[in-house]
Amino acid sequence: MKKDLSTEEKIKAAAKEVFISKGFSGCSTREIAKASGMNVALVNYYFRSKSELFKLVFHGAMEDFVNSMVNVFSSDAPLEQKIRLVIEAEYDFLSTHPELPAFIVNEMSREEGCQIDTTFFDKILSTGIFDECTKAFEEGRMRKIDMANLTLLIMSNCDFPFMSKNLMKAVHKISDEELNERLIAHKEIVIEMLITYLFPQKTNK
Amino acid sequence: MKKDLSTEEKIKAAAKEVFISKGFSGCSTREIAKASGMNVALVNYYFRSKSELFKLVFHGAMEDFVNSMVNVFSSDAPLEQKIRLVIEAEYDFLSTHPELPAFIVNEMSREEGCQIDTTFFDKILSTGIFDECTKAFEEGRMRKIDMANLTLLIMSNCDFPFMSKNLMKAVHKISDEELNERLIAHKEIVIEMLITYLFPQKTNK
DNA sequence: AACTATTTTAAACAAGTGTTTAAAACGAAT
DNA sequence: ATTCGTTTTAAACACTTGTTTAAAATAGTT
Numbered sequence: 001m002k003k004d005l006s007t008e009e010k011i012k013a014a015a016k017e018v019f020i021s022k023g024f025s026g027c028s029t030r031e032i033a034k035a036s037g038m039n040v041a042l043v044n045y046y047f048r049s050k051s052e053l054f055k056l057v058f059h060g061a062m063e064d065f066v067n068s069m070v071n072v073f074s075s076d077a078p079l080e081q082k083i084r085l086v087i088e089a090e091y092d093f094l095s096t097h098p099e100l101p102a103f104i105v106n107e108m109s110r111e112e113g114c115q116i117d118t119t120f121f122d123k124i125l126s127t128g129i130f131d132e133c134t135k136a137f138e139e140g141r142m143r144k145i146d147m148a149n150l151t152l153l154i155m156s157n158c159d160f161p162f163m164s165k166n167l168m169k170a171v172h173k174i175s176d177e178e179l180n181e182r183l184i185a186h187k188e189i190v191i192e193m194l195i196t197y198l199f200p201q202k203t204n205k
Numbered sequence: 206m207k208k209d210l211s212t213e214e215k216i217k218a219a220a221k222e223v224f225i226s227k228g229f230s231g232c233s234t235r236e237i238a239k240a241s242g243m244n245v246a247l248v249n250y251y252f253r254s255k256s257e258l259f260k261l262v263f264h265g266a267m268e269d270f271v272n273s274m275v276n277v278f279s280s281d282a283p284l285e286q287k288i289r290l291v292i293e294a295e296y297d298f299l300s301t302h303p304e305l306p307a308f309i310v311n312e313m314s315r316e317e318g319c320q321i322d323t324t325f326f327d328k329i330l331s332t333g334i335f336d337e338c339t340k341a342f343e344e345g346r347m348r349k350i351d352m353a354n355l356t357l358l359i360m361s362n363c364d365f366p367f368m369s370k371n372l373m374k375a376v377h378k379i380s381d382e383e384l385n386e387r388l389i390a391h392k393e394i395v396i397e398m399l400i401t402y403l404f405p406q407k408t409n410k
Numbered sequence: 411a412a413c414t415a416t417t418t419t420a421a422a423c424a425a426g427t428g429t430t431t432a433a434a435a436c437g438a439a440t
Numbered sequence: 441a442t443t444c445g446t447t448t449t450a451a452a453c454a455c456t457t458g459t460t461t462a463a464a465a466t467a468g469t470t
Contacts, residue, residue: 007447026230026315029428039449044429051428106311108371110231121376148377148387149394156365161357163368166313171326172353182353189354193402197394212417234458247418249459256458411470418465427456435448440441 008046011036012056015043019057020103024050024110058107059117065100066120068093073127079136080199082129083154084191090158091187101159143198153197157190213251216241217261220248224262225308229255229315263312264322270305271325273298278332284341285404287334288359289396295363296392306364348403358402362395 005013014036018027029050033040047053072086094100133150136142145153161168161183169179210218219241223232234255238245252258277291299305338355341347350358366373366388374384 022316023228023230023311025228028426030426040428041430041450042448045447049429102311102314105369105372106228106307108375109307111227118375118378121378124376145394146387146390148373148379148384149391151376152366152369152373152387152391153362153394153398155369156361157358160361160365160368163365164310164357164360167310168353168357170313170323171329171356173323173326174353179353182351182357185351186354186357189350189358189402193358193398196402197398233456235456244419245458246420246460250417254459414467414469416465416467419463421461421463423458423460425457425459428454430453431451433449433451435446437446438444440443 007038007042011038011043011046012053015047015053016057016060019054020061020099023103023106024054058104061100061103062117062120064093064097065104066123070123070127073124073129079132079142080195082132083195083198086154087158087187087191087194090154091183094158094162095183098162098165101155102163105159105163141199141201143200145198150198153194157194161186212243212247216243216248216251217258220252220258221262221265224259225266225304228308228311229259263309266305266308267322267325269298269302270309271328275328275332278329278334284337284347285400287337288400288403291359292363292392292396292399295359296388299363299367300388303367303370305367306360307368310364310368346404346406348405350403355403358399362399366391 011032015032018032018035022031029043030040032053033043036043043050043053047056068089069086072082072089075082075085077085130147133142133145133147137144165179168174168182169176172179174182216237220237223237223240227236234248235245237258238248241248248255248258252261273294274291277287277294280287280290282290335352338347338350338352342349370384373379373387374381377384379387
C-alpha cells in the first residue's frame with residue numbers, strides 16, 4: 001500500500017494551500033506548520049526559510065497556471081479553435097483553482113516579490129502561438145492586434161471572473177451556487193464575444 | 206493661506222497610500238505612522254486601531270471606485286453611449302488609481318475582511334442602469350444578458366488590465382511606458398468589442 | 411497668570427514573528 | 441547493542457506586531 005506523504009511533502013502541500021489563500025504576508029510560518037501537522041522548526045529544517053518555501057510554492061503555482069494554456073496552444077487545432085479551447089481550458093482549470101489568478105497577480109506586485117522566472121512565459125512563446133496569430137492577421141484571417149492586447153483580452157475575461165467572486169457576490173447579493181452558474185454561462189459569453197471580435201470575417205450567424 | 210493638513214488628515218492620507226499599495230496584512234501601524242511623519246500612538250489616538258483605520262480607508266476606496274461609474278450611469282445619454290462612456294471613465298480613473306481594483310478585490314477576499322457596506326452597490330442599482338438594460342433587450346435593442354454577466358464583462362475588461370500590470374510586464378518583457386501605451390490602445394479595443402457584442406443589430410461596419 | 415482640555419511623546423506591554431539551537435528520538439548498519 | 445546520520449522536538453533567540461500607559465507639551469479660556 002502507498003506510504004503516507006513524507007513530512008517534507010506534507011509541509012509543502014500545506015504551504016501551498018495557506019500561501020495561495022492568504023498570501024505571503026497574510027500568514028505565518030507557524031500557521032503553515034500547524035496546517036501540516038508539523039512544527040515550526042521542521043518548516044525551516046526542510047525549506048530553510050519562509051521566503052524559500054514561498055518561492056517554491058509560487059513557482060509551482062506559476063507552472064500550473066501556464067501549463068493549462070500551453071497544452072492547448074501546442075495542439076494542432078486551427079487558430080480559432082485554439083482560442084476557443086484555451087478559454088474552455090482556463091475556465092475548467094480555474095473552477096478547481098479559483099484562487100490562483102489573484103495569488104499570482106498579487107504576489108507579482110509585492111515589493112520584495114518574485115523576481116520572476118521568465119521561463120514560464122518563454123514556454124508560451126515557444127508554442128508558436130504568437131507567430132501563428134501574426135501570420136493569421138497578415139493573411140486577413142484574424143483581426144490585427146498586438147500580442148499584449150490579445151493576452152489581456154483572454155486573461156481579463158478568464159481570470160477576473162474568478163478573482164472577483166467575493167466582490168460579485170456582494171454586488172449582486174447572490175450565493176456561491178448562483179455565482180457559479182453565472183460563471184458557467186460566462187464562459188460561453190466570453191467565447192462568443194472574443195471569437196466574434198477576433199475573427200470578424202464571418203459574414204453572419 | 207491654507208493651513209497644513211491636520212495630524213488626523215496626514216495619518217489618514219498616509220494610511221490610504223500604504224494600505225492600498227501593500228494591503229492590510231502587508232503593512233504595520235508603525236509603517237503608516239512613519240509615512241505620515243507621526244508616531245504609532247497618534248494613529249491609535251485618532252483612529253482607535255489598525256482595523257478601524259483600515260475600514261475608513263477601504264470605505265473611501267470603495268466610494269471612489271463606485272462613483273466613477275455612477276456618474277456615467279446617472280447621465281441621460283442613450284444606453285449604448287453609457288456603456289462606451291463608463292469604459293472610458295473607468296480607464297481614465299484607473300490611469301490615476303491603478304492599484305485600486307486589486308486592493309478592493311483582495312481585501313474583499315480576506316477572512317476577517319470587510320463585511321461590506323452594500324450601500325455602494327445600491328448606488329449603482331439606483332441609477333436605474335440595470336432596469337434600462339432589461340428594457341433595452343426586451344425591446345431587442347440589446348443582447349439579452351444577465352446583469353451579473355454584464356457587470357463581469359465590463360469590470361473584467363476594465364479592471365484586470367490594471368491589476369495585472371506587473372504580470373504583463375514580465376510576460377511580454379516590456380517597460381512601463383510600453384505597457385501604458387498598450388493600455389491606451391486596449392481601451393478602444395474593449396469598447397469596440399463590448400459594444401459589438403452587446404448591440405449586434407448593427408448591420409455592418 | 412493659572413487652569414483646562416487637547417494633542418503629542420517616549421516608553422512599555424503582551425503576544426506574535428522568523429529563525430536557530432541543542433538535545434532527544436528514530437532508523438539503518440554494523 | 442552500539443554507532444551513525446537523519447529526523448523531530450521543545451525551547452529559546454532577537455525582533456516586530458498592535459495597543460496602551462502615563463507623562464509631557466501645546467493651545468485655549470478665563
